[in-house]
Amino acid sequence: MPKVLIATEKPFAAPAVEKIKAVFEAAGYEQVWLESYTDPADLHAAVADVDAMIIRSDKVDEAVFNAAKNLKIVVRAGAGYDNIDLAAATAHNVVAMNTPGQNSNAVAELALAMMIYMARGKFNGKSGSELAGKKLVLYGFGYIPRFLTKMAQGIGMEVFAYDPYLSDATITKEGVTPLHKVEDIFSTGDYISLHIPATAETKKSINWDLLSLVKDGCILVNTARKEVIDEDALLKAFEEKKKFRYVSDVEPDCSDKLAELYPDRSYWTPKKMGAQTGEANINAGVASAKQIIGFLEKGDTTFKVN
Numbered sequence: 491m492p493k494v495l496i497a498t499e500k501p502f503a504a505p506a507v508e509k510i511k512a513v514f515e516a517a518g519y520e521q522v523w524l525e526s527y528t529d530p531a532d533l534h535a536a537v538a539d540v541d542a543m544i545i546r547s548d549k550v551d552e553a554v555f556n557a558a559k560n561l562k563i564v565v566r567a568g569a570g571y572d573n574i575d576l577a578a579a580t581a582h583n584v585v586a587m588n589t590p591g592q593n594s595n596a597v598a599e600l601a602l603a604m605m606i607y608m609a610r611g612k613f614n615g616k617s618g619s620e621l622a623g624k625k626l627v628l629y630g631f632g633y634i635p636r637f638l639t640k641m642a643q644g645i646g647m648e649v650f651a652y653d654p655y656l657s658d659a660t661i662t663k664e665g666v667t668p669l670h671k672v673e674d675i676f677s678t679g680d681y682i683s684l685h686i687p688a689t690a691e692t693k694k695s696i697n698w699d700l701l702s703l704v705k706d707g708c709i710l711v712n713t714a715r716k717e718v719i720d721e722d723a724l725l726k727a728f729e730e731k732k733k734f735r736y737v738s739d740v741e742p743d744c745s746d747k748l749a750e751l752y753p754d755r756s757y758w759t760p761k762k763m764g765a766q767t768g769e770a771n772i773n774a775g776v777a778s779a780k781q782i783i784g785f786l787e788k789g790d791t792t793f794k795v796n
């Protein structure tokens with residue numbers, strides 16, 4: 491009987507836990523649930539004899555793979571897999587997967603909510619502005635920005651996207667105007683929403699060369715990863731562009747400075763919550779369970795990322 495570990499430092503919602511359990515029970519798998527742990531040693535102990543593992547943003551590094559003697563597959567229930575050391579996974583002969591698209595609607599809804607929250611002065615009761623008629627630029631055009639496009643179009647925004655990996659036709663068929671230079675993102679948007687992964691190429695790539703181009707009233711929305719921003723450049727943008735605002739689904743490293751100097755123009759969630767909905771947890775969690783079973787039973791490697 492295969493043994494699977496579900497290791498979630500930030501647990502799935504209760505209905506998702508029930509559904510994941512049911513999928514593994516029906517397949518006859520043994521389950522170990524490690525939730526809300528804080529010490530990596532607990533993860534190392536729990537992973538020691540399992541065949542498969544589901545995680546969220548939990549860090550899976552060389553030490554985890556060293557501790558996992560039987561591990562064959564790790565599935566990140568979500569989109570971004572920058573928390574998995576892929577080279578170490580490959581070296582240990584472990585397949586790594588994600589579940590693309592499964593939590594995207596939840597993240598898109600949060601991005602939209604953040605745009606409105608900032609446009610309305612963090613609900614301070616003073617006069618704000620509307621999204622209708624404004625230009626939204628999406629940096630990256632994967633699942634999340636496509637959900638966000640539909641919402642923004644419904645509100646009456648004009649939507650643009652830059653994605654060097656996609657053809658213009660793929661973008662225009664969603665009613666979105668393609669941009670062809672990364673600089674155009676920053677000079678065009680009244681709202682700019684980031685949808686790029688954190689990789690060696692993208693880390694700190696949103697630097698002063700780009701942020702110097704933003705319109706003074708621009709609202710930058712980051713539901714991606716804090717690492718893609720050069721925070722010195724971010725602080726400079728706040729200083730030089732007096733109406734520039736930044737909203738983020740994770741606390742930036744420079745949060746103390748932002749709280750002290752620009753409290754009305756910045757906001758971040760206390761804990762990453764883009765994918766924190768019951769629906770997204772069910773989608774991503776159940777997809778992860780099925781991908782593990784598909785791989786262990788039939789060798790299905792769809793969604794393998796290493």
Ligand code: 3PG
Pocket residue numbers: 500546547548567568569570571593762763764765766
């Ligand atoms: C993702 O990459 O899917 C999101 O950042 C969600 O991460 P979480 O599962 O830790 O909430």
